[in-house]
Amino acid sequence: MRFLLVLGASLALALSTVPLMPPASAAAAGTYFFHGQTTDQADKANGVANARFDQTAPTGTFPVVQTTTGVANQDFIANPLTAYWHGAFPAGTLTGQLVFDWWWTAPAATSVSVTVFADPDYAAPSSVQPEKIIGRGVVQLAPAGGASEMHGAIFINGAVQRELLIQVAATSIITGNGIHVFYDATTTPSNFSFVSGPLPVTPTVTFDTATPFAFAPSTTVSASFFGAEPQTTLERPIAGSQSGRVDPNRIFIDWPLSSRTGIGQLSRSLDGGDSFRLLYDRTCAQRSRPNCLTEGGGDTEDEVNLINGDLFFADQEVVANEALASSIDHGDTFPAARQFAVSNAGTAVDRQWLAWADPTFISIAGQSIEAFFSYHVPALAVHVMAITASGTPIFQPVPQLTDVSQSGNLRVDNTSGPGRGWIYLPYRNGGGYQVASAPAASYASAASWQANLVATDQPAIFPWLNLDARGNAYAVWVTNGIVYLSVSPIDDARNNPHATPPGRPATYWTPKVRVTPAQVTSAVFPAVTGGDTGRIAIAYMGSEDCTGVSDNCADAAHWNTYVSVLTDALSIARGGPTTILAGKVNHRIDHRGQVCTSG
Numbered sequence: 001m002r003f004l005l006v007l008g009a010s011l012a013l014a015l016s017t018v019p020l021m022p023p024a025s026a027a028a029a030g031t032y033f034f035h036g037q038t039t040d041q042a043d044k045a046n047g048v049a050n051a052r053f054d055q056t057a058p059t060g061t062f063p064v065v066q067t068t069t070g071v072a073n074q075d076f077i078a079n080p081l082t083a084y085w086h087g088a089f090p091a092g093t094l095t096g097q098l099v100f101d102w103w104w105t106a107p108a109a110t111s112v113s114v115t116v117f118a119d120p121d122y123a124a125p126s127s128v129q130p131e132k133i134i135g136r137g138v139v140q141l142a143p144a145g146g147a148s149e150m151h152g153a154i155f156i157n158g159a160v161q162r163e164l165l166i167q168v169a170a171t172s173i174i175t176g177n178g179i180h181v182f183y184d185a186t187t188t189p190s191n192f193s194f195v196s197g198p199l200p201v202t203p204t205v206t207f208d209t210a211t212p213f214a215f216a217p218s219t220t221v222s223a224s225f226f227g228a229e230p231q232t233t234l235e236r237p238i239a240g241s242q243s244g245r246v247d248p249n250r251i252f253i254d255w256p257l258s259s260r261t262g263i264g265q266l267s268r269s270l271d272g273g274d275s276f277r278l279l280y281d282r283t284c285a286q287r288s289r290p291n292c293l294t295e296g297g298g299d300t301e302d303e304v305n306l307i308n309g310d311l312f313f314a315d316q317e318v319v320a321n322e323a324l325a326s327s328i329d330h331g332d333t334f335p336a337a338r339q340f341a342v343s344n345a346g347t348a349v350d351r352q353w354l355a356w357a358d359p360t361f362i363s364i365a366g367q368s369i370e371a372f373f374s375y376h377v378p379a380l381a382v383h384v385m386a387i388t389a390s391g392t393p394i395f396q397p398v399p400q401l402t403d404v405s406q407s408g409n410l411r412v413d414n415t416s417g418p419g420r421g422w423i424y425l426p427y428r429n430g431g432g433y434q435v436a437s438a439p440a441a442s443y444a445s446a447a448s449w450q451a452n453l454v455a456t457d458q459p460a461i462f463p464w465l466n467l468d469a470r471g472n473a474y475a476v477w478v479t480n481g482i483v484y485l486s487v488s489p490i491d492d493a494r495n496n497p498h499a500t501p502p503g504r505p506a507t508y509w510t511p512k513v514r515v516t517p518a519q520v521t522s523a524v525f526p527a528v529t530g531g532d533t534g535r536i537a538i539a540y541m542g543s544e545d546c547t548g549v550s551d552n553c554a555d556a557a558h559w560n561t562y563v564s565v566l567t568d569a570l571s572i573a574r575g576g577p578t579t580i581l582a583g584k585v586n587h588r589i590d591h592r593g594q595v596c597t598s599g
Contacts, residue, residue, distance in 0.1 A: 028092060030055050033191045034085050034102070034183035036064040044080035048122050053087040053166070053192070063103070063147065063185035070173035071430070074113055075130045077120040077165055083181050084167040086120070093159045094118075094134065096197040098166070102190035103147040103182040108402050109451065110175035111138050111431035114154050117165040134158025138171065138431045138453050147182040155199055166192065171430035174380060175403040200511040204577045207517040213563065213583045221267050221276040225288070227255030231301060238306050239416070240358065245309030248272070250330060254300040254313065263289050264296035264315035268331050279331045289315075291334040294323035294341055303354035305370050306414070312371050312387065314352045317341070322352050322375050326391035338391035342373065350378045351462070355410040361421050361440045362386070364394060372443065374425060376407040382425065384410070384443055400446045401436055405429045408463035412440060417471030418498045419490045419505045424473060425449075426463040432456035433463050433477055435488070437506040454486050454509045460549065461525060461597045468530035473506060474569060476515070476538050481522035481548045483540050483564075484512040489573040510572050515564040516542060517582045523562075524550040524595045534570040539563050541590060550595035559591040560584050 035058065036051040043049035044066075051066065072081035098116060116135040137154025144150075170176025183190035221230070235250045251269040253276065265288060267276040284292035290313055298316025305312075311327040313334070322342035325334040342352075352375040359368035367388035376382045381399035388394065408426035413419040423443055425436045433454040442448040454463075459477035467473055473488040486509045493499040494508040516523045520542035528538045542562045546553035565581040572578055 028090050028094060028194045031191050031193050032087065033057055033189055036066075036085070036184050038062075038064060040064055041066050044078070044084075048078045048086070049084075051085045053085045058184045058186055058189050060185050061187070063182040063188040065180050065182055067178075067180045068112070068168065068170045068176065070170050070176040072169045073128065074115050074136070074167070074169045075128045075133070077117055077127050077129050077132070077167070078122065079127075079167065079169070082167050082169045084165060086163060086165040088162060089160050089164040091161050094194060095157045095199065097153045097155055097195045098135065098192050099151075099153045099195055100139065100190075100192045101149065101151055102192075103188035104141050104150050104179060105144050105147055105182075106141045106175070106179045108143050108175045109141065110179060110403055111140050111171050111429070111453070112176075112179070113138055113169045113171050113431065113456075114152070115167045115169070116154070116156050117167065118158055118160040119163055120165045134160070136456075138456055140451065140453065141179060147180075147188050153195075157199055172403045173430070176430070201575050202511045203513060203572050203575055205513050205515075206577065206579050208579055208581045209517055209519070209583060211581055211583075213581075213585065215585050217587055219269075219273055219276065221253050222265075222278060225257055225265060225278075227257055227265060229299070230255040233302050233304050235304050235309070236306065238414075240307050242308050246304075246306055251276075252302045252304065252311065252331065254302040256297050256300045256316070257288070259297040259318045261287070262295035262297050262317065263287055264298070264300040264313075266290045266300070266302055266313055266331065281334065290327075290331065291325040291339050293336060293339040294325065295321070296323055299351050301352055301354050303356050303371060305356040305359075307356075307358055308370065310370060310391075312354050312356075314354050314373060316349065316352055316375075320349065322349050322373075324373060324387070324391075324393055326387070340391075340393055342375070342385070342393055349375050351376060351407060353407065353410040355412045355423070356414070357412045357440060358414045359389060361412075362443075364388065367392075369440075372410055372412060372423060372440075374407060374410045376404050376427070379405055382407050382427065384423070384425065386443060394444075396444065398446065400438070400443070400449045401425065401427070401451065403429045406459075406462060408465060411465055411467055411473075413467055413471045413505070415467065415469055415471040417469075417490050418496045419471040422497070422505045424465055424467070424506055426454075426465040426475060428459045428463050428477075433459055433475065435465060435473070435475060435506040435509075437504060450504060452507050452509070455484070455512050457484065457512070464527045466528045466530045466536070468533050468536060468569075470533040471505075472530070472533065472570060474528050474530060474536050475509065476526045476528045478523055478526050478540070481524070481546075481550060482514055483516045483523045483526045483538065485515045485528070485538065485566075485569070485572070486510050486512050487569055487572045489570060492573070513572055513578065515566075515580055515582075516540065516562070517564075517580075519544050520562060520582075521545075521547040522550050522553060522557075524597060534568045535566070536569045537563055537565045539585070541595065549597075551597055553594045555593045557593060558589050559595065561586045561590055
């Protein structure tokens, strides 16, 4: 319990904003080098270690080393569970960034949280001093067996009178152990510099709640089965769709029904959603599921390849295994040769995701790849597998991503934009909301994937991501009952792989903006979909008589389905004003009481 309270306090502070202050002091210019003694690591247990910084470059040949534990109270000054340095700093107001050039080892890719305290009081009765913080941000570390140069930066904003304390804490109990920082040597001259500049500007958002939405009454998908967490796939022709294979009136809805009886279900509409029929295999009709050879009933997922119309259905066999089936006749049959138990190595498995891919992107052993399948080993890692044109998943012996607390929906850029052929995978971990990307052609190699931070917020449920017709990426999540959006514009040089020098998709993300209107005081289950360039819609459950986290709502709380529509979401990237059309979708209450996000 003490661990949870400490971690919760740290995360709450990491989510707070810093008030704007006057411009930075010019006297702070220059490079500040980290110095110390060989006993710095041990000295932290006995008081404030003499790990310091100044503007004198190191002259020694043997580096000083500090390490961190997997988790620490980030508000605790000179915390012995962190790595830290302190030193004199010119008085003034600092608005800009601290830019780090430092040497680390890390067993695996991970992130660290850097906190900057101004004028900490080491003699105070309490060492927990959040009021002294003038900046906090997350910096990524790459895997490195030997001391390797790495870079990062965080924003700071606040006044200093005499001293700064720079403190580094791991963000993961999985990958945060065994990381070391090297400094005070000519071979590892770890340092930082202050770069004056403006803080990220959050665009002004205006909500249009007066314009009504034109949603027709809902259709009952099943009068016999009560399914939870349904997901919907609407077919739509795109450039390159094969004639007769994709029908805009064809819609699929899946949901998990029962893990005890191994039933996940899939229904289909052929009339644009006016009616639905359950798809089931008559050879096991009593199971009311589309295929017979696998179990299921955990999480479910369906996806359609919009080039050839092939249908994929993924079903979680509790937390022991994953299952995959596919159909080439739009769900009429799921042949036995296209049904598989996905059995990669792992202690357990959890939420799976599907993403279709243009079959021209990649082929393996003469088989074109037309979809990707991902799932995560709880709190540890994510496996991403390719699915061939014959419906066969390709075994992935090692995970591509580690330190994954919860994964989100996989997406492939099938557009004609500059990010065509790249894969996106959103997830959350101790560092916040991350999005990893890789070229589809090299998806199997862990070295091809690179994660970038969207926000230090902790999403309460699945992080969600989607692309528009240009390949711009949109990330949504819910924290403390509020839905937020961040945009990654693909034409930004930092994201564009065809820029000079080449960028990498999902590198740059805009500051977050709130997309739930003021009257929606608690929200959960956000999902985003993209249309033409810059046009997106975000759906979520919301309550107007509960405030904060959905798990804590009163039994009488009312829940509805809402949608926020942005016709020019790229205005967020331009820093201009943004208008969000927001309103209610459903015609009767969806739910009453709490909405649990913990399992």
